[in-house]
Structures are given as structure tokens and as C-alpha cells.
Amino acid sequence: MNAIISISRRSFIIGVASTAGGLSLGFNVPFIEPALAEGAVSAPEINAWVVIRPDDTVVIRIARSEMGQGTLTGLAQLVAEELNCDWSKVTTEYPSPAENLARDRVWGNFSTGGSRGIRESHEYVRLGGATAREMLIAAAAAEWGVPASECIARMGMVTHAASDRATFYGQLAAAAARMTPPANVTLKDPKDWTIAGKPLPRLDTADKLNGSQVYGVDLKLPNMLNAAIRACPYFGGKVESFDAAAVAEMPGVRTVVQVDETAVAVVADTWWRAKTALDALPVVWDEGPNRQVSSASIAAMLEEGLGANDAFIGAEQGDAGAAVSAAGRPVTATYAFPYQNHATMEPMNATALYTPGRCEVWVPTQNGEASLAAAAEAAGLPVQQCEVHKIHLGGGFGRRGNFQDYVRQAVSIAKQVPGAPVKLIWSREEDMLHGAYHPTTRCRLTGALDADGNLTALHMRISGQSILAAVRPEGMQGGMDPIVFQGLVLAGTEGTLGYTVDNLLVDHAMRNPPIPPGFWRGVNLNQNAVYMECFMDELAHAAGVDPLAFRRKLMANNPKHLAVLEAVAERIGWDTPPAAGIHRGLAQIMGFGSYVAAAAEVSVTDGQLKIHRIIAATDPGHVVNPAQVERQVEGSFVYGLSACLYGECTVNGGRMEQENFDSYEVVRMADMPAVETITMPSGGFWGGVGEPTIAVAAPAVLNAIFAATGKRIRTLPLKNHDLA
Amino acid sequence: MARLTINGTSRDVEVDPDTPLLWVIREQIGLTGTKYGCGVAACGACTVHIDGVATRSCVLPVSAVEPDQQITTIEGLSPDSSHPVQQAWLALDVPQCGYCQAGMIMAAASLLMQNPNPADEDINAEITNICRCGTYNRVRAAIKLAANGGEATQRG
């Protein structure tokens, strides 16, 4: 194992910081690794997180993937905070998944999803920085012959005041790397942070302004070929036949290959020529068993589930069934949320090089280890003979985590042209037709109000697709998909219901259409927030009570949920009337470990909706970079509002109908409201920020639309509704 | 064979005349800052300047470009990221994943050339590029900052 060489090779290819000439200080997860691990035999490295070069540059290793969410900067801040280094000298790099495996997963989990990048690794990366700092101090103390306890590490320098000596980290790194890591280090109290917790600019901005940032689609390798692919557009279908000879003579074409059972690819000198030949390639599809499946048939399947007896229980209190039946006048409503495509701006792609006995893949991935496993499987090689180089992502949103279909395809193609790297890029059409779609669900809610307008019972029946059943069945609990109930459960730290209802039942009739589902930014919190928060508005209206006051009464036991809701209400001026023509809506939920709320102001003029502004509040416990939190909230609103206003993948004849942005419209500049972010960390826990707030944008807007028009929009997207 | 002037340099490229300019720029010229997002002129990721005008290069056959027309890509907007739009983008730390940003910057630079002080409605009408990460509000702020000569110095 030669980590330095491996990292340097990747650095050469994609131009990230090289570790050449540097030393690495680090520790194991979760415990301190013994000094001078075997890696040091071939490279001057202890291990893991921190490399300090003689010129004082600090290279911080980042295991999670940067896909725009700012985790690279945030994680570096956490390490640098404990390291007491000079932030202006910090740079970062990705260790490779194969190195992680070879080194007993010293960098922990590479998976980047579920808003976990920071909240699940903050402790061990901080320990990495702190351990390195103590070793630097120990090295200086040893050199000076003074007690380590008298030395101070600050701004990339160790000083000993009594003897008036000082030296930079770069001078100490070699000696520090030979020190025994301390068995115990104490992490700083976040209130003492000077680098973490601050709104520092991102570390990765400059290259994104001049075209020099390399994405997977931009990769250039010597002798590289390019591939364009078409998989059977019918879900469950496959290739019956294709006529390679018909395009073999087209310019630039090297070969036409079948890829697994489901796809064909053209390999050519350039991608455009590969795509041109692919478009001309006669292919006959075996359309498979799902030709009768349509959006209407799926809707009927889910509709049946709304009243079915088979259901998994996600939350239960008292006897909701009896209480609802006893109620004279229950309030009831049915909601629906359609399929969505991730539509990352960079389409799926991967580059693979297969030589007998070895396979290398370059890929923008949210989960380098999953990419490695997929590469090994597709190559038919032991994982030790494979390597994955993580490339910067042009968006992820959940599409590039679990699902490594493009890696498998690239390797399958590369195996058929051994010795030449092949870059596979999906067209946008391919990307739209072969998504890992946000699943579709329906929801029937029934509530009972007493004479004073108090909510006495609530039954929330969700019917629809389970993501876990399709993509991670090992996560199922006795046949139940717990993730279906995001934000609706009564216990735990991930996302509890903010309301106390004496008689409550939240259950799920699992109905799985033959459409591949996936984790889509915000996952099930998106529709659960629409269902619950719009229905709360309906109940408040039925009770004749102000929506904020109605919620407040149910939230006494959940002060953190209430605090974010109160914060947005206060900021938007809930207690004072809005300007003429402006109407307001509220929503709150908890997800990904954070408490979130939104208040929206809209107007509807001649049926034309304008969203003027949204106030968003997030309590993620701790904040590592408030500027990045703001960007994540704004950005997630664009994603959530895209689904609310336009997003809908419809199924017809067993395939998706939308193939590009001309039919899958998304939010653009003109749709965008002003967004004001309130970040209110209350401490004591670590929640995520990349996803939770997305969920409150749509219900806040829908509730404001009701206030404006008296129309309850219960099925998304809004483009299908006439607001006039 | 086509003769193109890209970022001030005249280039002869061996290419089928139907090839979209985008792919000539990316694959024959080797400048990959200009991105493919949709191929149907719907997203703006492929925006370049042709004689200063923002143009979606994914649907423009290379044969439609005259040899003396000035094609500018993100790499040629300035030699050192010093263009006021790039500076404003840096000051406000606009990009998230960054994939759409070359197109955004090129569209914004062209807008400011035609209209040095765009109102919100002008920005809405002219900047129709898609950003899935959701940087729109910062893009808007950065355009205004660039229009004002980069007055604010605060990043973030």
C-alpha cells in the first residue's frame, strides 16, 4: 500500500493538491491508530487527516464528497479549528476509496447523503485535528527540551514563551509524524471556535469561475475513447437486438457494444460522434412486462392503499380510529405527490479503464466506496484490484449515492475495449428516462375537532412507494420502511412530529409500482411536510382558528419545533396584516436531525402566482459555517419549489414521458422569491442542513395560496392547477 | 474542416459541419469549461459569447459560425478571473456545485454589456439558465454588484 503515490497520481490527473513531500498526521476511527503504521514504510506518513508540507501548507483530507453543498469547506474548518493552523494555508484533497479499504477504513464512511456529511463525522475529524496539534506541540517541546504543557500552538506555529522560541508547523511536521499520538485529547467547546462556526468563504470557488474546475464529464486521459449509451426506455425491458453494422462505418465509431441485458453503447473517438451514431443505431427493445403501467394505473394502485387494511404503523397514540369515528364532523382530505427526477446539471457519467486484472474508474460520486464495489462487481475482479478516483460532482441530490448504474455500465463497456479508458456520458434524455425517481405517494388525512376547535384525533394514511424496499432492503424493519415516516414519528433524534395529539395514527400501505425509486434531496420529508402542514392549515381553517395559534396549542411539548415556527412568524410579521394583495402561509417540520420552519408571502393575480419572499428558520444544533447554511437553505428551496411548481415525471406505456428540461420544467431566476434565512442553533445536538429546510418551502407556499385564493392545492405540481 | 476564432486565437478544426459548436469547443478545441446540460437550448450551461452576444452553443452547428466571428468561452472571458462578473461572483461566493456557473457568468457578462444597469425584470428575462443547486438569488446579487462596479467587498 502506497498512499502517497496513489494520491499523487490522482492529483496529477485531476489537479487537486498533491501530498508529495508532505507528511501526514492522523488517527484512526474512532480510536487513535498506532504511530508509524505500515504505510510509513513506503511513505513518510503516519496516516489520515492532516498533511503538513515543509512550506506550511496544510492539506486536509476530506472523505465525504463535495457536490456543491459546502461540506468540503465545513469539514476542513472543523479539522483546522482543532489543529490551530493558519486557515489561509489550508487546502484539501480526497483520499481514495481503495486506500480507505486498504487502511481499515481509517477515514470512516465516504457516503455523502442524508445531510450527514458533517453531523456524522464532526467528532472524529475534530479529533484528527486535535491529535495532530498535540503531536506538533510534542515535537516542538522535544526539540527544545521543554515541557509540552508550556508550549502553545496557534496560527500554524508552536511557541514557548519562557524561552522565547517559536517555529512553524512546516518545520515540525517531520518530527511530529514520529510522535506517539496522545491517547486522549479534549475537543474545544464550540463557543471557543475561531475557524469553525464562522461564515468563511468556500475553499473551492476560484476554479468554478474560470472553467478550470474539472468535473467527470471533463476528464481527459491519454488514448481515451468516448461512449454514448441508450438503455431500454421501458422499465423492466431489455435489448432484443441491434444492428451494429448499420453504424459501424460512421465517422469516429470504434465499436458498438451491448451493456448488460438492458443497454447498447457506441464507442467512438468523440462523444458527439458516439451520440450521433447511437441516434442512428437500429435497436429493437424487448419492452418487458410493464407496458400497461401508466400514471393513471399507479394512481389507482395507491388510491386502493388509502383504504386498505394492510398498513405499517409509524406512530400511534391513543385510539385514533375510534376517536375519528366518534367525531361528528371529521375533516378529511387526500393529497398526492408525483415522481421527480434529480436532474443534476451534470448528467450521469463515469470513466473506466480495464486491463486484465485491474480496473480503474473516475467518477463523480456521493459514495466512493459504493462506486468501488460496483466497479469490482462489474469488472469481475477482487476489490483490491480496483480503484476509484473521486471527481468533483456537478450536483448529486441523492442520485449519485446508492445508485452506481453508470459505473457498472462504464466498466462493462471498458471491458469490451480493454486497455483504453472509456468516458461514458449520458445524454440528458438518458438521464431523464433512467432516474432513481423521488417516489410517488398519496396521503389521506382525517382529523377530529372538539367543540372548542381542538384537534382530538388524527389519522394519516400514506399509500405508496418505499425507497428502501427497492434500494436497501436490509434497512427494512420487519417489512416496514421506517424512512416513509420521516418527520412523523414520536421518538428518536432524526425527525419527530412536533404536535401532540391524544389520538394519533400514522400508517403506511406499501404500494410499489415498477418504477425505480431513489433518495431525492429531502427524501420523504418533502411530501410528509406537504401532507401534514397543509392539513394542519385545513384543520385550523375548519376550527376557525389562526393557523399559528392552532399549531401552538399542539406544540407545548415540542419547544424546539415551536421555536423555529415562532421565529419565522415573527420575522414575517404574522401578527400584523400583510400589504394589500399579499397573503401568508406557514409550515414547520423536523428532519435530518434539524428543526425547520418557513413563512411565505405570495400574491395571486389573475391566476398568476408570485412568491414574494420566504423566511426560513433552521435549528441544526450546531453550525459550522453559517454562510454555507444560508446557501443550502436558499438552494434547497429552489429544489423544493421546483417540485412544488413544476416537477412531475409521468409514466405512460411503461416509460417516463419527460425527456429533457423542455418538458421537465424547473424553477428559474424569475420564479425565485427573496429568501431570508434565520439560523438559530440551540446546541446540544448536531442536525443536517443540506436537506431539511427544503420540505417547508412547498407547504408554506401552498398555505399562502389558500389564504390568497381559498383554493386547497392537494396534488402537485401547481402547474396542473388553475388558480384563477 | 472549420476555421474558428476562439478566445482571440484562430483555429482550424477537422470536424463534421453539423457538429454543435459546444462539442467542437469541448472535444476538438479541448476547452471544457463550457458545459453540456441539455443539448436543446433549454438550460444555458453551454452559453458562450459570439461577438459579445450570449449564445447557447449546443444547438448551433459549427458551420453556422463565420471564421471571423469572435467566440469567447469562460476560459477567455479574462486571463485571470478579473472580469467584473467573475470578481462579483468571487465576492459573493456564488457557486455551489459550479456546473452551471460558466453559463451563468457568460450570460451575465453579456447582459451587462447590453445593459450596464439591469433591473430585476431584465435579469429575470435575460438570465434563464438553470441552476439545480439553486444559486439564483446570489447570481442576481452578483450581477447587481458587478453592475455597480463591485462596490461591496464583503464576501458571504
Ligand code: FES
Ligand atoms: S446544453 Fe445548451 S442550453 Fe442546455
Ligand code: FES
Ligand atoms: S451551482 Fe450547481 S447547478 Fe448551479
